[in-house]
Amino acid sequence: MRRFLVARxxxxxxxxxxxxxxxxxxxxxxPGNPIQALIGDFPAPPGYADQVRHEFGLDRPVLTQLGxxxxxxxxxxxxxxxxxxxxxxxxxxxxxxxxLLLMLPALAAAALLGIVMALAAAPRAGSLxxxxxxxxxxxxxxxxxxxxxxLLVIVFAxxxxxxxxxxxxxxxxxxxxxxxxLDVGWHLILPMFAVTIYYVAIVxxxxxxxxxxxxxxxxxLTAKAKGLSRRHVLWRHVLPNALIPVVxxxxxxxxxxxxxAILVETVFAWPGLGNLFITSIGNRxxxxxxxxxxxxxxxxxxxxxxxxxxxxxxxxxxxxxGFRHA
Amino acid sequence: MPQTKPPILQLDDVRLTxxxxxxxxxxxxxxxxxxxxxxxxGLVGESGSGKSTLARAVLGLNPERSSRIEAGRILIAGxxxxxxxxxxxxxxxxxxxxxxxxDPLSFLNPIMRIGRQIAESxxxxxxxxxxxxxxxxxxxxxxxxxxxxxxxxxxxxxGMRQRALLAVALxxxxxxxxxxxxxxxxxxxxxxxxxxxxxxxxxxxxxxMLLITHDLGIVASACERxxxxxxxxxLEWGRAQxxxxxxxxxxxxxxxxxxxxxxxxxxxxxxxxxxxxxxxxTAQGCPFAPRCPKAMAECARAMPHASVLADGETHAVRCWLxxxxxxxxxxxxxxxxx
Amino acid sequence: MPLSIRECAPPAFAMRRMxxxxxxxxxxxxxxxxxxxxxxxxxxxxxxxxxxxxxxSDEVMQAPSLAHLLGTDELGRDVLSGIIHGIEVSLTVxxxxxxxxxxxxxxxxxxxxxxxxxxxxxxxxxxxxFQVVPSFILAAVIVALSGPGLTRVVTVIALLAWPQVARxxxxxxxxxxxxxxxxxxxxxxxxxxVILATEVVPNALAPVLAAGTLIVAQAILLEAALSxxxxxxxxxxxxxxxxNSGQRFLYNAWWLSVFPGSAIFLTVLAFNLLGxxxxxxxxxxxxx
Numbered sequence: 001m002r003r004f005l006v007a008r009x010x011x012x013x014x015x016x017x018x019x020x021x022x023x024x025x026x027x028x029x030x031p032g033n034p035i036q037a038l039i040g041d042f043p044a045p046p047g048y049a050d051q052v053r054h055e056f057g058l059d060r061p062v063l064t065q066l067g068x069x070x071x072x073x074x075x076x077x078x079x080x081x082x083x084x085x086x087x088x089x090x091x092x093x094x095x096x097x098x099x100l101l102l103m104l105p106a107l108a109a110a111a112l113l114g115i116v117m118a119l120a121a122a123p124r125a126g127s128l129x130x131x132x133x134x135x136x137x138x139x140x141x142x143x144x145x146x147x148x149x150x151l152l153v154i155v156f157a158x159x160x161x162x163x164x165x166x167x168x169x170x171x172x173x174x175x176x177x178x179x180x181x182l183d184v185g186w187h188l189i190l191p192m193f194a195v196t197i198y199y200v201a202i203v204x205x206x207x208x209x210x211x212x213x214x215x216x217x218x219x220x221l222t223a224k225a226k227g228l229s230r231r232h233v234l235w236r237h238v239l240p241n242a243l244i245p246v247v248x249x250x251x252x253x254x255x256x257x258x259x260x261a262i263l264v265e266t267v268f269a270w271p272g273l274g275n276l277f278i279t280s281i282g283n284r285x286x287x288x289x290x291x292x293x294x295x296x297x298x299x300x301x302x303x304x305x306x307x308x309x310x311x312x313x314x315x316x317x318x319x320x321x322g323f324r325h326a
Numbered sequence: 327m328p329q330t331k332p333p334i335l336q337l338d339d340v341r342l343t344x345x346x347x348x349x350x351x352x353x354x355x356x357x358x359x360x361x362x363x364x365x366x367x368g369l370v371g372e373s374g375s376g377k378s379t380l381a382r383a384v385l386g387l388n389p390e391r392s393s394r395i396e397a398g399r400i401l402i403a404g405x406x407x408x409x410x411x412x413x414x415x416x417x418x419x420x421x422x423x424x425x426x427x428x429d430p431l432s433f434l435n436p437i438m439r440i441g442r443q444i445a446e447s448x449x450x451x452x453x454x455x456x457x458x459x460x461x462x463x464x465x466x467x468x469x470x471x472x473x474x475x476x477x478x479x480x481x482x483x484x485g486m487r488q489r490a491l492l493a494v495a496l497x498x499x500x501x502x503x504x505x506x507x508x509x510x511x512x513x514x515x516x517x518x519x520x521x522x523x524x525x526x527x528x529x530x531x532x533x534x535m536l537l538i539t540h541d542l543g544i545v546a547s548a549c550e551r552x553x554x555x556x557x558x559x560x561l562e563w564g565r566a567q568x569x570x571x572x573x574x575x576x577x578x579x580x581x582x583x584x585x586x587x588x589x590x591x592x593x594x595x596x597x598x599x600x601x602x603x604x605x606x607x608t609a610q611g612c613p614f615a616p617r618c619p620k621a622m623a624e625c626a627r628a629m630p631h632a633s634v635l636a637d638g639e640t641h642a643v644r645c646w647l648x649x650x651x652x653x654x655x656x657x658x659x660x661x662x663x664x
Numbered sequence: 665m666p667l668s669i670r671e672c673a674p675p676a677f678a679m680r681r682m683x684x685x686x687x688x689x690x691x692x693x694x695x696x697x698x699x700x701x702x703x704x705x706x707x708x709x710x711x712x713x714x715x716x717x718x719x720x721s722d723e724v725m726q727a728p729s730l731a732h733l734l735g736t737d738e739l740g741r742d743v744l745s746g747i748i749h750g751i752e753v754s755l756t757v758x759x760x761x762x763x764x765x766x767x768x769x770x771x772x773x774x775x776x777x778x779x780x781x782x783x784x785x786x787x788x789x790x791x792x793x794f795q796v797v798p799s800f801i802l803a804a805v806i807v808a809l810s811g812p813g814l815t816r817v818v819t820v821i822a823l824l825a826w827p828q829v830a831r832x833x834x835x836x837x838x839x840x841x842x843x844x845x846x847x848x849x850x851x852x853x854x855x856x857x858v859i860l861a862t863e864v865v866p867n868a869l870a871p872v873l874a875a876g877t878l879i880v881a882q883a884i885l886l887e888a889a890l891s892x893x894x895x896x897x898x899x900x901x902x903x904x905x906x907x908n909s910g911q912r913f914l915y916n917a918w919w920l921s922v923f924p925g926s927a928i929f930l931t932v933l934a935f936n937l938l939g940x941x942x943x944x945x946x947x948x949x950x951x952x
Contacts (some may be wrong), residue, residue, distance in 0.1 A: 227420030
């Protein structure tokens, strides 16, 4: 297992380095003054521009600049957001919590839903229900998720008046304790629903294939021949084997899921990264935009490594091989 | 030598069909076979002869949705399992009849430890046993190192996996073990080891065995009696020494020639000419007739009755070359029990 | 040997079989018809009657009616006209980005797969990085910093999408270069780059075509998302842009959101279906 971990880190570190370099290049390749990319378009105090210019060595050779850039990042300095009057790193971490609050339950729900639907469809391969499942994932892949969000708002919030359309809590009253949590949950339902539908598209297709595959494996015959009940065979033999590809697909698509959550947030004014992203676009708050890219990219790399570790924990064959299965 | 022990498994004129996209396939066309307590019986045939279908039919392991037993009885220790409901059949699997399969890697769950896979059988069939201890005993019984209980299938060699699979089956405490090509995936040395192990285990446990194979050599070394199956029909059966001494059916003769790789006059390897029949056709006459070097007009018309050959009623054949025995057919087909 | 020749240039009967498989995939045919219709409408747009989609009028926020089939927006602009004019942006971005990504991917993937070694390792590592990075966020950051513009959007999407093609191409080339007929051609003394261009690449194009079609779908979706975030020039009529303004009026003008969104969804779905159908049609292993 340790060898495996080392191998995965050996993969992750160059990738993270490459992401940092991409971020550095963005500052310099885009038209305009790099100083603007580093500060943003918000009025900054006089002298700040000179300070940044010095810190990042903008008048020095490119390689020195890259070195200084990496050094600054290593110190956790992602810049200062004048629009939010807050260091970028802290700002992003604060907002990321809300994004995760939206994303993780949706992922869990999608995984569960995808597996259940696949299990229900598997014995009826080729049936109408089964083709419906395939169609569903195709539709999911083609839906602009922000539009899905808008439709949900129009139907459930505006026409039916069932659920709140925007925000994370009611503005009129100050709630505390359980009432606050319930209120947040109440506001969470619609955006989470949108994200879940989107994720199910990824999960259902893989889950269907992996359940069908596991059901047709020879070891199922051995398990039946032992006299195990159908239920036991399904839960203890088929499902664990079918879950492995599902878990890995969810993990490897962390970036895709994150993007989905971010886009949905902009529709529901959910105060997470997506909201920060769109307001920063409006404010030309470039350090925040770059910080979001940098941190989400690193999060995706970490999610990949974590997925590999989970994969290895679930499948002893991978542990032995110690390399990535695409 | 008449058998004295009661039958543990008895197939009576079993007809089984598969529904496929291409139409109905008659996989078993009235197959009859008997295995007595403690006895080692071989079931020999080419691939596609229906031998694996027969083995799986005993435990109800053929695909539920596409296969159907049209006629006949399968008696396990006297109980007809074809009349069982799905749940009853589930409960009847493993004991008293257990099964080991051909490819030991794909037939073991890749993400479950060997010990756990053995333990599942124990918990199912002998729940009052001390599972941990019993797993150890079984692993020892199949001559594996005890540390392997914690191993995963991919960590084992082919021979070790087959032993592990055997332990899974033995944990059900079967009185009959059906072994479906248990050595085909293994190299020659390992084959011999597994066969020796099977012989030992049978002696130690007094367990009957139905060994399914295409390899006559294995039958010769491991079985007391044998059945030759072709196109879902048993064409010849009897004591191994009798059938080996004087194979009667042209198909059996062909198998022997192919097995010994005899060269004919032109120096070519002798094989059975032609292809196994298309099982979709309505079976009429002897299924081997189209490939048979001695085929006659009658062969295409009807399936011959059984002819008892050796004295002591231990060797019989279904072929027009031999005069049919006057006794009623079923009696002859159950000849092993007599 | 005859098998390899068949792989080089599919004879008539193989073409017919592909065509039958494609037709059998009915959704794919429907999708192809829809795409064809879009292309025709886009080409005919300048000649179509109807209001200019940028034309501001007094009839603001009109619900769908006979005069304005899909209603009007907050400046009195006709939604149907906007959707029709929006086809151009979506198709341009979709086709241009997919074409660019496919060409880059084919060249790089073929070189990596054929020559292998350090080049292969480098290319595949770069491709992997591109695939790990959350591409939408990267695209949005680049466009936000460099300013909107169709060419920029196309460039960014192509840069993000080529690794998909490159990986596929590399795999196909590695498979095909090991086949017997390539060895035979090599024995004839044909030079390696010529073999690559004339024997290996044409044989690998089938799956690439399917992947390229799927990239059209991704590109359209990505452009719509960028425009939705406001990352497109305000003077361009695009579906994503319409959803961006629709977002502000969800409460009183559902038509500003429902119709442009449907246009995006249907178009992306059509290209996804088409890509799947092409994949099935060109894959000789699937049954007719």
